[in-house]
Amino acid sequence: MNRASARNMFIGATVIVSAIFLYMTVLSLQSLPERANTGNITEGVAWGKKVFERHACIDCHTLLGEGAYYAPELGNVIARRGEGYVRVVLETAAVQGWGTTRKMPQFDLSEKDIDSLVEFFIWMGKINTSNWPPNIEG
Ligand code: HEC
Incomplete structure (x- = not known):
């Protein structure tokens, strides 16, 4: 292979790989609204997020991996624990008998706040x- 064909091969491969990369980027960006579930943000969901922020739950928990690592991830808590368990935690946290070594504070949340969370x-x-x-947790 001479210099010219090596250069052409380099340029050709760069163009092809860049085009594939751009195409995949566009595909990823197009699927974002559906993947992010933005169409299903109800008033309750928005209120739940406000309650989460008002009480700084992120100081101990993570959401989708972001936050503090003192307490469990909550982005998947419904799938892991079920809705009933989550409600009981929010209602009875820090009550004697619940919790092992690490405790969660009791926030005295209203019914609306718990429903929204x-x-x-x-x-x-x-x-x-x-x-x-x-x-x-496996
Ligand atoms: C001071 C730290 C702290 C804060 C702030 C905190 N939590 Fe917790 N939370 C914990 C700990 C620790 C546990 C785990 C207790 C255990 O398993 O014994 C927990 C557990 C939970 C669980 C059950 C998770 C699971 O997988 O079992 C839920 C749901 C939860 N917290 C929601 C919240 C919400 C909502 C807020 C904000 C209103 C909040 N937490 C604020 C420390 C905290």
């Missing part, structure tokens, strides 16, 4: 994250 977690569980974060 559950709605928020259900909505978040339907975001297509390609199974991220992995369920390390």
Whole structure:
């Protein structure tokens, strides 16, 4: 192979690989609204997110892997624990008998706040994250 054909091969391969990369980027961006589940954000989901922020739940928990690692991931908590369990935690956290070594504070949440948080977690569980974060509890 001489210099000219090596150069042509380099340029050709770069163009082809760049085109494939661009095409895949466009495909990823197009699928984002559906994967992000944005069409299903109800008033309850939005309120649940506000409650989550007002009480700084992220100071101990993660959502989709982001946050603090003191307490369990909550983006997939409905799938892992079920809605009933989540409600009981929010109602009785820090009550004697619940919790092992690490305790969760009692926030005295209203019924509306608890309903909205559950709605928020259900909505978040339907975001297509390609199974991220992995369920390390097995
Ligand atoms: C000070 C740290 C802290 C804060 C702030 C906190 N939590 Fe927790 N939370 C914990 C700990 C620790 C556990 C695990 C307790 C256990 O398993 O014994 C937990 C467990 C949970 C669980 C059950 C998760 C599971 O997989 O079992 C839910 C749901 C939850 N918290 C929701 C919330 C919400 C909603 C907020 C904000 C309103 C919040 N937490 C704020 C520490 C915290």
